[in-house]
Amino acid sequence: MPNFSIGVDLGGTNLRIATVDESGQLLEKVTLGTKVALGKDHVIGEMCEAIRHQIEKFATTGHLFGIGIGVPGIIDMKTGTLRESPNLPGWAGTPVHKEIERRLGTRVILENDANVAALGEKWLGAARDVEDMMIFTLGTGVGGGIVIHGRILHGMTGMAGEVGHMTVEPEGHPCGCGNRGCLEQYASATAVVRMAKEAIHSGKSPNLARAAGSDPEFSAKAVYNLAIQGDEEAQKIFRRVGRALGLGLGSLVNVLNLPMYVIGGGASSAWEAFAPAMFEEIRQRSLVYAATAPATSLTGGQGASAQIEPEGPTKTLITRALLGSDAGLYGAARLPMM
């Protein structure tokens, strides 16, 4: 009779709801579209209905810890409300969790999506054997979450982990945040597409131009496909991704000296294309990494956590996330158990 909780991944496109037991076993998962256009009340209604369905189904098997919800945006940690969320227009400032608590009669915890991804990878993924870690999520933007002593580091106002806005090129590409040269401008899926368009525009890359011309939804994935097929311009783009990640990571390895840094999010599936340049940069730039790098640092990759010694970690591992898009779902489910 395992106890369980409900994890929700409330994205701008998909709404996913899962029941996860305390051992990390997935009991059920549903994916719905997030009908943002129909308004907040509609989305909350659909979410509550799906949650209620799962709670009823598993209520006889054990105790419900509560509901954890991962959302893209900044959470006010004092009130638990959503403060800012570009992908959920109209949601900011409303006490979302109170409304859901009222409807379902159980505890609801709201958390930033990168933070729940960090927690998911820490609980069941790449970082399951360490107490301290951070994640970089490479998606439309670049997010981040830091876990210290097994718990999310929220910072003073819940804004900790904004690694996407570290400056990696002081005179670099302008960012929506007002800065220039933010990591996000080089290491997000959006940035990959932008750099590909720049290469097409410069006339240097007939292959990229062909791919973009034939694909109305030309994406980072298409650029990656060309890179692994050997296209030099596409490879150059991912070397820029790797360099930018290496610059950001190199500085953070020096400042935080964590045992593990996990690279997740959709664009992390291009790992083979960007990781060599990333590791080269980190090795050159981080004296802490140089002092603590594992022998197999070039590959990083999966199963790296097996290298951790019983008396505690002594090597800096930089590795891919293991849970894919489920990291946030597991992390959200973990919240009410902590």
Added chain:
Amino acid sequence: MPNFSIGVDLGGTNLRIATVDESGQLLEKVTLGTKVALGKDHVIGEMCEAIRHQIEKFATTGHLFGIGIGVPGIIDMKTGTLRESPNLPGWAGTPVHKEIERRLGTRVILENDANVAALGEKWLGAARDVEDMMIFTLGTGVGGGIVIHGRILHGMTGMAGEVGHMTVEPEGHPCGCGNRGCLEQYASATAVVRMAKEAIHSGKSPNLARAAGSDPEFSAKAVYNLAIQGDEEAQKIFRRVGRALGLGLGSLVNVLNLPMYVIGGGASSAWEAFAPAMFEEIRQRSLVYAATAPATSLTGGQGASAQIEPEGPTKTLITRALLGSDAGLYGAARLPMM
């Protein structure tokens, strides 16, 4: 009858020993030269004699918590020994604290000098009203220490806080660590002198050339004096200091979202010369700072901690250290009390 402990600041030049009671009151302080050339045993002998003298003097007034020692270098947190210390040649790898414990029969804790400075400012200085903070120490190099939930963040192998080796200019000046463009290459006293010599060499600065020619120990202080007298080239150097600090701080404010960042170390006395450029850079580069900056952010300065609200901090304060060179001494004394 206050209880007390002994704090030691074991620098490459000076050896300072202080008795501090649990309320933070300084009861006695002595400064000796660190006779590095006479060897480790000699220095430890002198240190122990001075400590013993102070212990005996205050033994009747209260209980001795123990001895805390701040040293420049990397401490192995598992064994408490000094792993690397460029300014204390021949000390690395020896169980310094065990030797002192044996001679004095009381607990000895070794800690990195920037970490004890952070702890000192947190206990009695600029950061006394916050639980989370970090310090940048601007001296021969640039060091750093992070305090989370009132305790030093050591990281996996005791190397956390190496902010001096964050990359702030990817193609910048080479650093001894093997990287290019480390913060230390722009914001240390050493860097100020180097940049002044570069300006002299370029023929652009007759005032700096005159100052350097007349002063065999031409220092960052001399460059600062010219800057406050209005010399444009000297001012430009401190604007570069400020820009580099702003680049590093901007990224860390985004990643850590701490309530307070303290700038200490000898070169922080040039605050007036570098702070305006530093704040300008941070405001441009950090969305977290933009969301949390206090109204008086330009001046920073002393008394800033008075702005913290009773329900917890909500503003990012970036301010000068308050305890000067005593921060490390107080922080070291604090160690055995924790």
